[in-house]
Amino acid sequence: MPQLTPIATVVDHFDIPLSTLHYWERRGLLTAHRRGGRRCYDQDQLYRIALIKQWQTTGLMSLDEIVTLLTARSATGDWRATVTTHMAAIDDRMHELETARHYLHWLLTCPHEGDLEQCPNYRASVTLPEPNN
Structure with a gap:
């Protein structure tokens, strides 16, 4: 037993x-x-x-x-295929987290105080669609 x-x-x-x-x-x-x-x-x-x-x-x-x-x-x-797929998902997530951390650090160190939507650095980083006249 x-x-x-x-x-x-x-x-x-x-x-x-x-x-x-x-x-x-x-x-x-x-x-x-x-x-x-x-x-x-x-x-x-x-x-x-x-x-x-x-x-x-x-x-x-x-x-x-x-x-x-x-x-x-x-x-x-x-079983290696399952582990490999999971590791790739972790790598993708790590990249997403690194991107988020970089952006948040950039946001915290932006010298422009006040309304974040009006920040010239933010506005320079965004591409807007062309207006249709």
């Missing part, structure tokens, strides 16, 4: 709501054992919980991406 850890211990250790573990089970990500009618997890499932949590927090992956990743890893081994 494998060593089993009660769900309450898992919830406390990983700081995960009980409802999250139930949801992960419904999605097919986890398989709980039953001991006295209560859910318990074996060591393999504990590692899987840690992995899912790490992919969510460190890898910034959605649960749908994690489902795809776990399915691809066990079925075809072609």
Whole structure:
């Protein structure tokens, strides 16, 4: 009989709501054992919980991406495509954030006080459509 850890211990250790573990089970990500009618997890499932949590927090992956990743890893081994796609999305987001930060810094350092819409630097940076006469 494998060593089993009660769900309450898992919830406390990983700081995960009980409802999250139930949801992960419904999605097919986890398989709980039953001991006295209560859910318990074996060591393999504990590692899987840690992995899912790490992919969510460190890898910034959605649960749908994690489902795809776990399915691809066990079925075809072609999980790299999912990771590559996710990394490209992170790169795109990083570029967007860098652009936003640059713009906000420019806004804060603009020497023209007052109405931002009237700022000559702002107006010089915007292209307007040609008027139709």
